[in-house]
Amino acid sequence: MSDTRTCAPVDKLEIKRLLRARKSMMKLYLSHCVRCSLCAESCFLFMTNDQDPKYMPSYKVIQSVGKLYKKRGNVDRVFLEKIKKIVWKNCVLCRRCYCPIGVDIPAMIAFARGVCRSQGVYPDFDEQGAAESWL
């Protein structure tokens, strides 16, 4: 991973702009989750990892998109690296998570990924990535 990707300060104004652009929809989704856990049962990663709560789709969006909004975009690179693990390593974006309320969970994960990407935070699939067990 290049130094610019790991050391450069994050562009908070850009993150805030991205959050603002999708605010109404994302806030609506976040506020409509009724914690029914049906999304968890439709997630194959959750089911095949001994139902570990960190794989619950609702947990993943609350810990990524939810926290981005809660912090109003005032985040640093360390925070985005934490999100990277949640939205890439713990989610393959297969789009099979089911929400009876109609929350578009894959769209939220994709949005969190987009925020990370805007700051050069994304998984590597080369030797660096292999060392981080992305493969």
Added chain:
Amino acid sequence: MIVGQRKPLEEVVAMIRDCKRVLNIGCGGCTSICLAGGQKEVELLNAELRAYLSDHGQDNEIRSFTVERQCNADFFHELDVLRSEYDALLSMACGAGVQFVADRYPELPVFPALNTSFVGFDKDVGWYEENCRTCGDCVLGDTAGVCPVTRCAKSLFNGPCGGTRLDGSCEVDTATPCAWFEIHNRLKRQNRLELMMKIRPAREWENQTRRMLIQEAYKERYSK
């Protein structure tokens, strides 16, 4: 996984040189994993393009954006807005992704930055091997998991051809193992050698129409 390889820089330049503002779109799917068209490769190509065009007295604006998957409409929310600022789009997805983008934005020229190579698996980091030609008529159950269409130089369904060398390599390329030699050995190991004698009808290779697949459970939904 779909495996791709970046086109030579000159070929990419020839496609985009007359476009003032170009958006290079990476794909977060297969071409990211095969190190050909992810966000990192987009930035690398853009740096090369800017340097090349600058050296040749051109000042094209080359920007980047990465879509999680270019073959799925659910991930185009941002690009739907962004694309209006550009004269052309350069796609670092596979051929399916390029066509998806071109269909979605028919008013814009969409250029491929990759050559889609094959469907295969990861041998190691940066090392991929072709294993499926997506022929639509899978015989792997009869051939002990060795694809004769992909791994036989002549794509023989009823092999071997007689060109197997003593060491088990193919007469076309000595570095390539004969697929039917491998099929024979593996079937023998599985005590299913009688399958070698099974005659498979000739495959309809010509006049193929564009393929489409709807899984059984979804047929009713899409028939409306």
